[in-house]
Amino acid sequence: MKRLKIEREEAWKWLHPKLAEHWGRSHFKQHYKCEILLNNLCEAFNASILKARGKPILGMLEAIRTNLMVRMENMRVAAWKWKRSVSPRIEKIVEKNKLEAGYCNPILSGDIKYEVTNMHGGQYVVDLGTKSCFCGRWQLCGIPCPHAICCIFRRKQDPYDYVHDYYKKDAYLKCYNPIISPMPSMDQVDNIWSSPFATSCV
Numbered sequence: 400m401k402r403l404k405i406e407r408e409e410a411w412k413w414l415h416p417k418l419a420e421h422w423g424r425s426h427f428k429q430h431y432k433c434e435i436l437l438n439n440l441c442e443a444f445n446a447s448i449l450k451a452r453g454k455p456i457l458g459m460l461e462a463i464r465t466n467l468m469v470r471m472e473n474m475r476v477a478a479w480k481w482k483r484s485v486s487p488r489i490e491k492i493v494e495k496n497k498l499e500a501g502y503c504n505p506i507l508s509g510d511i512k513y514e515v516t517n518m519h520g521g522q523y524v525v526d527l528g529t530k531s532c533f534c535g536r537w538q539l540c541g542i543p544c545p546h547a548i549c550c551i552f553r554r555k556q557d558p559y560d561y562v563h564d565y566y567k568k569d570a571y572l573k574c575y576n577p578i579i580s581p582m583p584s585m586d587q588v589d590n591i592w593s594s595p596f597a598t599s600c601v
């Protein structure tokens with residue numbers, strides 16, 4: 400903050416009253432396993448309902464319901480096509496970290512703790528038991544950092560086994576498993592009780 404004040408006082412004034420845990424990764428809570436600084440969920444959702452927002456309220460709600468119904472199913476289908484136990488986005492990060500792990504050298508200090516030296520500078524402490532590294536990335540996002548991966552490789556194990564369960568297919572499917580039931584139109588309401596789908600519609 401001292402350096403920021405020298406560099407750009409306006410930015411310092413804006414940030415100063417805000418809690419560091421709202422904008423600084425070093426202060427993020429680690430149990431969420433998410434290092435994303437900006438929450439784009441609202442923007443992404445709003446973009447997906449742009450057309451619906453122009454409709455009268457019932458039409459809008461109906462369009463949003465259909466949109467979500469289709470999306471939930473698409474996500475379920477996509478998850479079943481994953482080649483690994485984690486999503487393609489997480490796979491990409493792990494593969495990138497695996498390449499970076501080639502620049503790291505682990506030294507076993509005992510049991511499952513390592514001292515890791517990076518060829519580009521820096522020395523880190525990795526504990527495979529607590530799934531933590533002194534760089535903080537593993538605890539923060541739940542994906543092994545390059546320092547951790549070089550230790551995992553040394554033990555001839557698979558880095559994907561060390562990715563947090565939040566990113567696994569089981570967790571993903573749990574989120575998208577609830578099915579939004581199809582709905583009949585209003586003119587079909589009288590027939591609903593005699594329909595074989597009555598229970599699921601209700």
Ligand SMILES: [Zn+2]
Pocket residue numbers: 523532533534535536537544545546547
């Ligand atoms: Zn690390």
